[in-house]
Amino acid sequence: MIEVSNLTKRFGRVLAVEDASFSAQPGRVTGFLGPNGAGKTTTLRAIVGLLQPTSGSATVLGKPYRALDQPSRCVGAVLETSNFHPGRSGRNHLRVLAVAAGIPRSRAEDVLKLVELDDAAGRRVRGYSLGMRQRLALAGALLGEPDVLVLDEPANGLDPAGIRWLRDLLRSAAAEGRTVLVSSHVLGEVSQLADDVVIINRGRLVTQSTVAEVTAGGDRTRVRSPDVTRLREAVAAAGLVDREAGTDALVVEAAPARVGELAAAKGIVLHELVAEKATLEEAFLELVGGGG
Amino acid sequence: MTGLVLSELLKLRTIRAPLGLALAVIVVSGLAVAATVGADALESSSRELDIADAAEVSSILAMILGILLVTNEYRHGTITPTFLVAPARERVLTAKLIAAGIAGVLIGCLAALVAFAIAIPWLATDGDSLGGGDTQVAVLRLVGSFALAALIGVAVGTLIHSQIGAIVAAFAWFLVVEPLVWGLGELVDWSLRPYLPGSALDALVSTDDELLSAPSGLLLSLAYVGVLFAAGTLLTLRRDAD
Ligand SMILES: Nc1ncnc2c1ncn2[C@@H]1O[C@H](COP(=O)(O)OP(=O)(O)OP(=O)(O)O)[C@@H](O)[C@H]1O
Ligand SMILES: [Mg+2]
Numbered sequence: 001m002i003e004v005s006n007l008t009k010r011f012g013r014v015l016a017v018e019d020a021s022f023s024a025q026p027g028r029v030t031g032f033l034g035p036n037g038a039g040k041t042t043t044l045r046a047i048v049g050l051l052q053p054t055s056g057s058a059t060v061l062g063k064p065y066r067a068l069d070q071p072s073r074c075v076g077a078v079l080e081t082s083n084f085h086p087g088r089s090g091r092n093h094l095r096v097l098a099v100a101a102g103i104p105r106s107r108a109e110d111v112l113k114l115v116e117l118d119d120a121a122g123r124r125v126r127g128y129s130l131g132m133r134q135r136l137a138l139a140g141a142l143l144g145e146p147d148v149l150v151l152d153e154p155a156n157g158l159d160p161a162g163i164r165w166l167r168d169l170l171r172s173a174a175a176e177g178r179t180v181l182v183s184s185h186v187l188g189e190v191s192q193l194a195d196d197v198v199i200i201n202r203g204r205l206v207t208q209s210t211v212a213e214v215t216a217g218g219d220r221t222r223v224r225s226p227d228v229t230r231l232r233e234a235v236a237a238a239g240l241v242d243r244e245a246g247t248d249a250l251v252v253e254a255a256p257a258r259v260g261e262l263a264a265a266k267g268i269v270l271h272e273l274v275a276e277k278a279t280l281e282e283a284f285l286e287l288v289g290g291g292g
Numbered sequence: 293m294t295g296l297v298l299s300e301l302l303k304l305r306t307i308r309a310p311l312g313l314a315l316a317v318i319v320v321s322g323l324a325v326a327a328t329v330g331a332d333a334l335e336s337s338s339r340e341l342d343i344a345d346a347a348e349v350s351s352i353l354a355m356i357l358g359i360l361l362v363t364n365e366y367r368h369g370t371i372t373p374t375f376l377v378a379p380a381r382e383r384v385l386t387a388k389l390i391a392a393g394i395a396g397v398l399i400g401c402l403a404a405l406v407a408f409a410i411a412i413p414w415l416a417t418d419g420d421s422l423g424g425g426d427t428q429v430a431v432l433r434l435v436g437s438f439a440l441a442a443l444i445g446v447a448v449g450t451l452i453h454s455q456i457g458a459i460v461a462a463f464a465w466f467l468v469v470e471p472l473v474w475g476l477g478e479l480v481d482w483s484l485r486p487y488l489p490g491s492a493l494d495a496l497v498s499t500d501d502e503l504l505s506a507p508s509g510l511l512l513s514l515a516y517v518g519v520l521f522a523a524g525t526l527l528t529l530r531r532d533a534d
Contacts, residue, residue, distance in 0.1 A: 048374060049379045053534035066379040077376055085307055085371035092306035100299035100377045140373055 031194030076141030130157030224272035300391035358445020375397035400438030450524025
């Protein structure tokens with residue numbers, strides 16, 4: 001359980017986060033979305049006590065992060081940047097953290113296997129690829145088997161198999177009742193992964209709801225016809241809204257059955273009739289006011 | 293706290309820089325002692341201390357080690373996972389101080405070993421004998437000065453998070469500013485000179501009577517560590533971790 005209340009963070013003149021409030025629930029994956037510079041990293045860093053909020057607060061499991069008894073056993077976090085000494089091996093990086101947290105060193109081997117990095121564990125991080133670093137960072141977050149995961153763009157640098165692996169990992173973490181808060185740019189990713197979304201834009205919270213609610217945009221149908229002009233007239237005559245989608249296609253705000261009936265009544269030939277769901281990407285762009 | 297100290301020691305053991313610094317200590321202290329003994333520059337009053345004084349030149353490298361223990365974290369961003377594991381930052385910095393003290397003792401021992409391994413047989417060929425109580429005291433003081441230098445390094449690092457900045461500041465102060473103050477000092481009567489941090493540190497292994505006594509030098513050096521470290525810790529607590 002993560003709760004952010006009226007969080008504001010100012011860096012000099014830049015108001016990075018302004019009065020943001022939201023929560024992430026146990027047993028659910030919460031996607032944290034926003035354009036570049038929206039304040040995602042800033043918010044996540046405030047949650048784990050790395051920066052001091054200008055005002056407002058953030059709590060994890062009911063306490064400020066810094067007041068947690070054994071933070072690595074409660075919260076695992078991966079923050080955007082690559083935080084490793086290049087001359088230290090991946091295994092030693094994890095051992096250093098385990099020793100500091102009072103976690104048995106052997107746990108380092110377990111998480112190395114879990115993130116499929118055991119072959120490279122003895123090599124210096126200098127030689128790691130971006131994806132390997134991302135896996136090592138995740139391994140560090142998983143060391144204490146925490147109930148809460150806070151991840152800033154963890155899919156960055158992962159190959160398709162890695163992304164799938166990450167998705168399964170986070171889904172099963174949520175299924176075990178853990179709280180997962182994960183920021184991302186890749187909206188397709190999030191819609192497959194998250195139960196809830198929190199959208200932030202220019203430091204302000206735009207919405208918090210479930211993925212299903214955000215993408216539920218009513219019925220919509222994509223229709224292709226060689227006689228698109230007449231089809232368009234028929235649609236307009238029925239009082240329906242449409243927009244062009246290429247030279248021979250329309251997207252109509254109605255169910256496929258309705259559009260098919262209209263076309264049949266006028267004897268218009270159809271080449272394609274597909275139900276369309278608003279994607280998270282469309283919903284996102286609409287909410288943050290970017291693109292169409 | 294034990295876990296944090298062990299973690300800091302493990303940090304030092306799992307990178308190469310400390311090893312390089314230890315080798316440099318062997319070379320620099322070895323050369324300095326050889327030069328002193330070879331030039332017959334030993335005062336008869338306390339030759340053991342003169343040897344320790346020569347070997348002490350490389351204590352600045354122990355200071356660098358202390359600086360690295362803090363600034364490496366900011367340079368490579370490992371301060372993020374470090375503070376995630378242990379959000380009580382003052383405890384992390386204290387663990388660094390303790391670990392640096394231990395590392396300082398170890399390289400101090402190394403320097404003493406090299407110094408007397410060169411000096412004792414060399415002087416013995418001239419029929420001179422070193423060893424016994426005076427040597428033990430000199431070794432103890434030498435090791436103490438290395439440990440103190442490492443502590444000062446940590447304190448400097450907590451104040452100046454930039455690695456280059458902290459190292460340049462330490463070199464500039466201890467190798468340029470203070471020697472200059474002593475060099476130009478003849479022009480003015482600067483009775484405060486023995487109280488400068490580098491001079492206080494030097495007092496531990498020096499026979500120079502312009503400096504403080506060794507116990508006073510030790511106490512004053514500890515006071516410098518305390519003040520710098522407290523200031524650096526307050527700063528670290530108040531600043532964001534980056
Ligand atoms: N340490 C800092 N000092 C000054 N400004 C900062 C600092 N950190 C972040 N900012 C500013 O705060 C705003 C939010 O940045 P933040 O990194 O939180 O965005 P983000 O949502 O994570 O973006 P991205 O998707 O690109 O990672 C930006 O305008 C950024 O320039
Ligand atoms: Mg970011």
